[in-house]
Amino acid sequence: MTALDEYAPEVRDAVARAREQVSRLHAELPRWGLVVWTAGNVSQRVVVDPAGPSERDLLVIKPSGVTYDELTPEAMVVCDLEGNLVEGTRAPSSDTAAHAYVYSHLPHVGGVVHTHSTYATAWAARAEPVPCVLTMMADEFGGDIPVGPFALIGDDSIGRGIVETLRDSRSPAVLMRNHGPFTIGKDAKAAVKAAVMVEEVARTVHISRQLGEPLPIAQSDVDSLYARYQNVYGQH
Numbered sequence: 001m002t003a004l005d006e007y008a009p010e011v012r013d014a015v016a017r018a019r020e021q022v023s024r025l026h027a028e029l030p031r032w033g034l035v036v037w038t039a040g041n042v043s044q045r046v047v048v049d050p051a052g053p054s055e056r057d058l059l060v061i062k063p064s065g066v067t068y069d070e071l072t073p074e075a076m077v078v079c080d081l082e083g084n085l086v087e088g089t090r091a092p093s094s095d096t097a098a099h100a101y102v103y104s105h106l107p108h109v110g111g112v113v114h115t116h117s118t119y120a121t122a123w124a125a126r127a128e129p130v131p132c133v134l135t136m137m138a139d140e141f142g143g144d145i146p147v148g149p150f151a152l153i154g155d156d157s158i159g160r161g162i163v164e165t166l167r168d169s170r171s172p173a174v175l176m177r178n179h180g181p182f183t184i185g186k187d188a189k190a191a192v193k194a195a196v197m198v199e200e201v202a203r204t205v206h207i208s209r210q211l212g213e214p215l216p217i218a219q220s221d222v223d224s225l226y227a228r229y230q231n232v233y234g235q236h
């Protein structure tokens, strides 16, 4: 008997699907060179009551300190949005409180990813936003990639820093100062995509900097690139 038995069958089915998705998406982090050893984590929200308050939602996340080769759907951990364990045989990721804070305060977010990917973290170490000097940045991030505050693990401060930085930004990525990137998306897959893209543009803009000063893109062009990519591009 786990606490999950108290939830409706639809919720338990949704948790089972999220376990599969989150397990599979974790494999993308080493595949794209975003993590070493056990660093990094992906989570996904499970909506408990579509008509009710989002505070009752659950999240599925990686267990703490487990290597990527050992990650299976069964190994994933289910928590509520206060970070309490609902189902799982292992302790949740040490970043669970930050993920839970984001889901509690940004109801449109369905997935969160955190890595210490090299180039994005190098910008975070210098607390410098990545300037929007690439059309792919305008497409994906709608502007500069912002820097969040310095925060220590252990309380709400990382989550609060992420939410305060991203709440009024079009960017799905924040570089937490001296730490690394956190990304958000409508689901875990979208947040993983943002984690891959933030590393890619951090690397490209860094290399551009070695050659000289990258040229800015006019705000009106950033706006039209963003609007087109978000609303028109792709398969519909």
Ligand SMILES: [Zn+2]
Binding pocket: 114, 115, 116, 179, 180
């Ligand atoms: Zn971290």
